[in-house]
Amino acid sequence: MTTIEIAAVHQRFDTFEALRGIDLMLTERRIGIVGGNGSGKSTFARLLNGLLVPTEGKVLVDGLDTARSGKAVRRKVGFVFQNPDNQIVFPVVEEDVAFGLKGLKLPKAERDALVDQVLDRFGLGALRAHSSHALSGGQKQLLALAGVLITQPDCVVFDEPTTLLDLRNARKVAGVIRDLEQSAIVVTHDLGLLADFDRVIVFENGKVSIDDRPGPALARYIGTMQ
Numbered sequence: 001m002t003t004i005e006i007a008a009v010h011q012r013f014d015t016f017e018a019l020r021g022i023d024l025m026l027t028e029r030r031i032g033i034v035g036g037n038g039s040g041k042s043t044f045a046r047l048l049n050g051l052l053v054p055t056e057g058k059v060l061v062d063g064l065d066t067a068r069s070g071k072a073v074r075r076k077v078g079f080v081f082q083n084p085d086n087q088i089v090f091p092v093v094e095e096d097v098a099f100g101l102k103g104l105k106l107p108k109a110e111r112d113a114l115v116d117q118v119l120d121r122f123g124l125g126a127l128r129a130h131s132s133h134a135l136s137g138g139q140k141q142l143l144a145l146a147g148v149l150i151t152q153p154d155c156v157v158f159d160e161p162t163t164l165l166d167l168r169n170a171r172k173v174a175g176v177i178r179d180l181e182q183s184a185i186v187v188t189h190d191l192g193l194l195a196d197f198d199r200v201i202v203f204e205n206g207k208v209s210i211d212d213r214p215g216p217a218l219a220r221y222i223g224t225m226q
């Protein structure tokens with residue numbers, strides 16, 4: 001299981017400080033990140049696999065500094081964007097899924113087997129020759145997820161994975177997250193998704209305001225909104 005250490009992290013965009021002193025050790029299998037709009041959740045999520053490097057402090061993934069070992073960190077920690085259009089790059093479903101394997105130089109038969117396996121797992125097998133950009137929103141989210149999981153990261157960060165989905169597809173993605181063997185860190189406004197998680201961290205104004213098990217954390221968070 002991956003350990004992510006966030007030590008004295010500040011994140012500035014010009015003069016604006018989006019994260020103002022974060023110290024966390026992330027070791028649990030399912031971690032939810034919640035908080036109001038603009039509280040810093042997405043900024044925090046992007047720090048976890050080096051998509052963003054902190055302006056101050058350090059993020060260490062199994063001891064690897066994201067500022068120095070971005071590539072190795074991204075092999076350990078995958079990232080699923082809120083909008084799958086940001087992630088889908090190839091015009092055909094099976095090509096898009098295979099893209100993540102490109103750098104690994106696998107024999108073709110092995111690569112094809114991995115593609116088959118992951119497409120079947122997400123119910124996309126029948127759509128393998130289909131245009132990726134013509135998929136429905138839910139199918140695109142599953143394709144984006146398939147493209148990340150095929151690279152077998154130890155941990156997957158999701159930034160609002162169900163926000164753009166209808167109830168059926170949101171449930172499907174929630175099921176995929178629940179059944180993942182990897183650890184998952186999920187930024188969401190969908191509090192129901194977090195009920196059986198191990199830990200919930202609440203952001204407020206660029207800082208951690210609550211950090212607890214889901215029951216007490218969410219009760220306090222909901223209390224702050226009343």
Ligand SMILES: Nc1ncnc2c1ncn2[C@@H]1O[C@H](COP(=O)(O)OP(=O)(O)OP(=O)(O)O)[C@@H](O)[C@H]1O
Nearest residue numbers: 013014016018035036037038039040041042043044
């Ligand atoms: N690249 C950037 N340049 C300037 N400001 C930014 C940038 N990225 C984020 N911010 C600012 O940092 C703050 C935190 O943004 P962030 O996207 O992390 O919030 P969030 O909690 O994910 O919000 P939401 O729930 O609305 O998605 C916001 O005020 C945002 O405008």
